Amino acid sequence: MAIREKVFSTIVSVFKKHGAVTIDTPVFELKEILSGKYGEDSKLIYDLDDQGGEKCSLRYDLTVPFARFLAMNGSQYQSIKRYQIAKVYRRDQPAMTKGRMREFYQCDFDIAGVYDPMIADSEVVKIMCECLTALDIGEYIVKINHRKILDGIFQICGVPDSSIRPISSAVDKLDKLPWEDVKKEMTEEKGLDPNIADRIGEYVKLKGNKELVDKLFLDQSLISNNNAKAGLNDMVLLFKYLEIFGVLDKISFDLSLARGLDYYTGIIYEAVTEQSGPPKSKDGNQMVRKTKKDSDELDETTVGVGSIAAGGRYDNLVGMFASNKKGNIPCVGVSIGVERVFSILLQKVSLEQVKANEVEVYVMAVADGLLEDRMKICSELWDAGIKAEFMYKNKPKLQPQFSVCDRDQIPFAVIIGRDELNRGEVRIKDMRSKEQGEGGGASIKRSDMVNELKKRLGKA
Amino acid sequence: MAIREKVFSTIVSVFKKHGAVTIDTPVFELKEILSGKYGEDSKLIYDLDDQGGEKCSLRYDLTVPFARFLAMNGSQYQSIKRYQIAKVYRRDQPAMTKGRMREFYQCDFDIAGVYDPMIADSEVVKIMCECLTALDIGEYIVKINHRKILDGIFQICGVPDSSIRPISSAVDKLDKLPWEDVKKEMTEEKGLDPNIADRIGEYVKLKGNKELVDKLFLDQSLISNNNAKAGLNDMVLLFKYLEIFGVLDKISFDLSLARGLDYYTGIIYEAVTEQSGPPKSKDGNQMVRKTKKDSDELDETTVGVGSIAAGGRYDNLVGMFASNKKGNIPCVGVSIGVERVFSILLQKVSLEQVKANEVEVYVMAVADGLLEDRMKICSELWDAGIKAEFMYKNKPKLQPQFSVCDRDQIPFAVIIGRDELNRGEVRIKDMRSKEQGEGGGASIKRSDMVNELKKRLGKA
Structure with a gap:
């Protein structure tokens, strides 16, 4: 299709x-x-x-x-x-x-x-x-x-x-x-x-x-x-x-x-x-x-x-x-x-080359599930016109979340953890870069997240 | 539709x-x-x-x-x-x-x-x-x-x-x-x-x-x-x-x-x-x-x-x-x-407010028909990704051509005449401007036509 x-x-x-x-x-x-x-x-x-x-x-x-x-x-x-x-x-x-x-x-x-x-x-x-x-x-x-x-x-x-x-x-x-x-x-x-x-x-x-x-x-x-x-x-x-x-x-x-x-x-x-x-x-x-x-x-x-x-x-x-x-x-x-x-x-x-869906950002949590925070972030992204998904689970493990990114070729991940959220930060990771140098992605301010993603997606 | x-x-x-x-x-x-x-x-x-x-x-x-x-x-x-x-x-x-x-x-x-x-x-x-x-x-x-x-x-x-x-x-x-x-x-x-x-x-x-x-x-x-x-x-x-x-x-x-x-x-x-x-x-x-x-x-x-x-x-x-x-x-x-x-x-x-087609440029001739020149110009515009039409007549009168622009709310006209073509020029007219000050539109070089239209259409 x-x-x-x-x-x-x-x-x-x-x-x-x-x-x-x-x-x-x-x-x-x-x-x-x-x-x-x-x-x-x-x-x-x-x-x-x-x-x-x-x-x-x-x-x-x-x-x-x-x-x-x-x-x-x-x-x-x-x-x-x-x-x-x-x-x-x-x-x-x-x-x-x-x-x-x-x-x-x-x-x-x-x-x-x-x-x-x-x-x-x-x-x-x-x-x-x-x-x-x-x-x-x-x-x-x-x-x-x-x-x-x-x-x-x-x-x-x-x-x-x-x-x-x-x-x-x-x-x-x-x-x-x-x-x-x-x-x-x-x-x-x-x-x-x-x-x-x-x-x-x-x-x-x-x-x-x-x-x-x-x-x-x-x-x-x-x-x-x-x-x-x-x-x-x-x-x-x-x-x-x-x-x-x-x-x-x-x-x-x-x-x-x-x-x-x-x-x-x-x-x-x-x-x-x-x-x-x-x-x-x-x-x-x-x-x-x-x-x-x-x-x-x-x-x-x-x-x-x-x-x-x-x-x-x-x-x-x-x-x-x-x-x-x-x-x-x-x-x-x-x-x-x-x-x-x-x-x-x-x-x-x-x-394999056909990307089935058009999702641009996958919102995932490193631990504790953080369902409501993932939902909140997704909602912000949707309202900003960014195509985003999250896993419909209260406490998903990290690996299955990464697997979805791979399977659906989703270019970016927003990764959240309890400590970072408390500091007002999230991580953005480019999932296409094979270098593991970036590790868990780049930490940025939560309030800059939408703009940073828009910029990276060429929508700014 | x-x-x-x-x-x-x-x-x-x-x-x-x-x-x-x-x-x-x-x-x-x-x-x-x-x-x-x-x-x-x-x-x-x-x-x-x-x-x-x-x-x-x-x-x-x-x-x-x-x-x-x-x-x-x-x-x-x-x-x-x-x-x-x-x-x-x-x-x-x-x-x-x-x-x-x-x-x-x-x-x-x-x-x-x-x-x-x-x-x-x-x-x-x-x-x-x-x-x-x-x-x-x-x-x-x-x-x-x-x-x-x-x-x-x-x-x-x-x-x-x-x-x-x-x-x-x-x-x-x-x-x-x-x-x-x-x-x-x-x-x-x-x-x-x-x-x-x-x-x-x-x-x-x-x-x-x-x-x-x-x-x-x-x-x-x-x-x-x-x-x-x-x-x-x-x-x-x-x-x-x-x-x-x-x-x-x-x-x-x-x-x-x-x-x-x-x-x-x-x-x-x-x-x-x-x-x-x-x-x-x-x-x-x-x-x-x-x-x-x-x-x-x-x-x-x-x-x-x-x-x-x-x-x-x-x-x-x-x-x-x-x-x-x-x-x-x-x-x-x-x-x-x-x-x-x-x-x-x-x-x-x-x-009336619904524009039926999406044509951006209407290519018209002031006299002599100039069918082949109109076709040539349209072809150039299509090849440049510009939506264009012309009248399927060998020698159309000017008024019916303007009427099409009005009826279909086509924003720009390319107007050609024998003399201008010989000088290597065409006129571009903004059909939405009600001021008749522009008269027959602005003369520009034939070779600049595609770029000028792209600029005016925000496609440059």
Whole structure:
């Protein structure tokens, strides 16, 4: 939990730096709001028991409730930057694992509103990079693609409109499967003409940066498609703005990125860390999983397997919940995969290094217990804003008191004895100094104690 | 949400000052864990739909899940100070209000472990007082009583053992009902001998401080009861320790305080603010509600109607979930009624005064849009840890940019124009200064901008 709090405060401080506010949405939604938004994964939604009243479900992600909120309160929130850190709920393979529940944190940032093109999109990508850099999880790259470019590619290759989403979801597996397997899925499972699949293959294997955008502009058949052209124009702006924001070195324009969710309409992105890439087999080849569904990961609809943050533009989702067309509000957002961040950081930090509590001073007695004096001193420290504890015993022995300081890594001890108290003195000992030269610590006047501790704690 | 965050951070900083750590418990519990813990109110528990697997319910409070956690992980947590701020779920009168759901925050602090008597109890009361003082919600008093004293009173008055809990819950209504109504409930509804009720009445009307403890020690028939004597001995220690902790002026020993929940075994307490007392009728008499159930408040099992924080010692709850008697861990805790704190603070603060976001600098252009320059400057400010925004428009007009500063109470603006940029200058304007003398702000070198803003924001 100490690591969790650190991760959350790091992320929230980045969000606030960009002017975000937080909005709280309920953990329940009407069942009908959630249904039809998550495709196949809808079976993972938790429903509440019918105890009278309307049918409700637990939220599956934070995006749909946010969109529903905007649709209901749109007149107040025509434009907003909001973040939300909260838990979402998914039923983990209910047939296989008996009663196993899954709740986990999601951490979302979204910008809603009508703005000039690609400015908000670029800021969201910048924010994603700032968060990942601040979290200190190691190197990462941000794969970026554009739904309209993908759609354009599918159209010029000859994919029927009705097959675009299924074919798109096959393409999305290219980071984990070799092209042959993806092609097989397109042709054998989804009935695509193998020639069309091969034409798609030529495009979706492309990766690069701004030069790739320029190169695609030279592709006459691609540029003749309005979707592709609009998407490429967006990419030109995006690269220009991301260069200004100083994050171009993190970016990879990757035509194989498709993202699972149906509601994206513009740019899509996914950050991948070195650690979160696909595992390598012994001979250096990538080990591949048969299908995404073999994975134990269930937050993949928001953050794909192997990715640490992901998002995109979704211009029509709010409109699905609004009572009329005017109620629509375009949005762009990102979800940080905080559960994966926790596990990466946990690997880096050995548990011993995490100080569980934040106590700064332990108040102990050398003999006679002196409970009431210890309580009095603690109370003074608390009132002065110093984090302090004492042992809840009338007559504790000295050694157990020192052991608490060690266990909880408490930096200072106030040590009292009957004689010193009578002289109006206490001892302050720096528990981190391994030299025993200081012995029982430095004696100071009881009346100087609070100020001396504040000084030593850097609070004066 | 801005007020919420302030309330949470205030409370958490008090908890941490006392060495608390946070533990996260799941929002689901097995249905059987929750059942039988909340008496009549069990009908307010939300059950999950049976989609396969074990029957689960949503947590109703934070105490039972914490006790279940301790019972399962007791070997690791023989002693712990933990806090938790999280939502709990209750079905609000499902028969009457169609599908109305209730989720709200609870904010709990508990100390678990075997210690010398009343030390941890006193610290919890001290913490409750520190929180309420820090939250600045106005005057409050802390009513304190002891379950063993109450049980002793009922026993010496002649209440049959089987009636002690129902009679206790009738007594608890004395803060809202006149004695006559409470007596009626005891005698007519619960079949108690009216003479016994009258004898109880003599005791439970008593209120006072340490002197009341001394006075009760002189009551030979009370002292002859072991429960009452043990409770009074605890009260002697409690008053001594609370005096040391400097909170005695907040305390009222109130024999009518009984608290609804069955699981308390020692001292019980409830903080009441002036605002949260029962409403007065026009002629100055207290207006009374027929019964507690008439109230719209549902968090009353933890925080009673009219109270802002409440808690007590519960020494046997963990044992109910443990596999053997050794698994029991005594606990004492408090729950801060944060939802009520929010509403009290909302009344005090007019909404205009709440700054929604925390943006410190707004970057604007006087003409030509200068989008890329605004983006570049914002990016520099973000990288320097300054909270900054700009308008997502290629060519925004000046007035709307100033309006954003006003609306969001942003203290500083960086204003750029083509000529100034060419000279390597920007203007910084203090948006809070109403004097127009400064005009368009002070021109400074572009390269000094970050340092100048840091200085003005007190971050240098």
